[in-house]
Amino acid sequence: MNDPNWKLPIVPSFKLESPDFTAGGTLPQWARSGVANAGGEDRSPTLHWHGFPSGTKSFVLTVLDPDAPTGSGWWHWAVLNIPASIESLPQNAGATDGALMPSGAITLPNELRLESFQGAAPPAGHGDHRYIFTLSALNTERLDIPEGSTPAMLGFMMRDYVVARAQLTGLSRTDPEPASA
Template identity: 65%
Template sequence: MVNDPNWRLPEVPAFSLTSPEVRDGDILPRWARASGMGGEDRSPTLHWSGQPRGTKSFALTVYDPDAPTGSGYWHWAVYNIPGDASALPQDAGNPAAGLLPAGAITLPNESREERFEGAAPPAGHGEHRYVFTLSALGVERLDLPARCTPAVLGFTLRTVILARAQLTTLSETPA
């Protein structure tokens, strides 16, 4: 599917990615919207399981394929999440909260900020999907250029990905 940020990456087995605050296909909570849209730019709690044996680290991205940009919109990208991790707490995307595991690195989002940027679909543009993708990797660390883009992360994943989990949430701003 072209609207999936991983459509050009290799087909790999799936594992489970869930959140106690929002289910697959549900509307994101108000606090997960952008601060300029009445939200708090707070990332939801994420839990995962079923990743393959040999997983040494994880990479997480949050992407809006429905953004009216021609290329979608990256809201969050984190890599070098330790392979023994199984969750991220709510607000882990806030660097001031210090909730990411040691060694995890956040890349700049489309606003060039190294944090989770909440949902902010343009008013009247319709429903947008926010695709949370967690990739299980066969390497302990990725060595990426400082402040590179989520697209560079995606390019790098294609040779080290073992499995992928996705949670797709929704948001809409009425006209």
């Protein structure tokens, strides 16, 4: 299984958890995509974190499906400039209106070019896909990157500021339609 962080600098880890799914468990149906016709609601799960370094000045959150059949994975969510005083995001913080996001946080466009959380939408019959929620603790209060930047650009721009990283992986699959008789 490929690890999307294998070329990133090794940094200390901290804890990222959700009451909505267990690590390595299945994401809730409502966290599947509605916009991509996967029968869900595109609601981001509740996230809580702790144990990050005391010098943390901000956080970056990304969600990647490295198993998407694209050669480069599929970015479902990317948020930067989450203040260090924030230690959780409520369910549906990734909504398009951004009403539940902390002040100052910026959501970048996902692969569908929407500035919101896109729920899981693995292709039918493709097996389990991993949805890797990565929270990076940074030693800078703010990243200034061009408006409309991609999550990949965000990863490049933040690489020298990451002091710790937490991950939480959820699974989702779409079973093929049964063959008609």
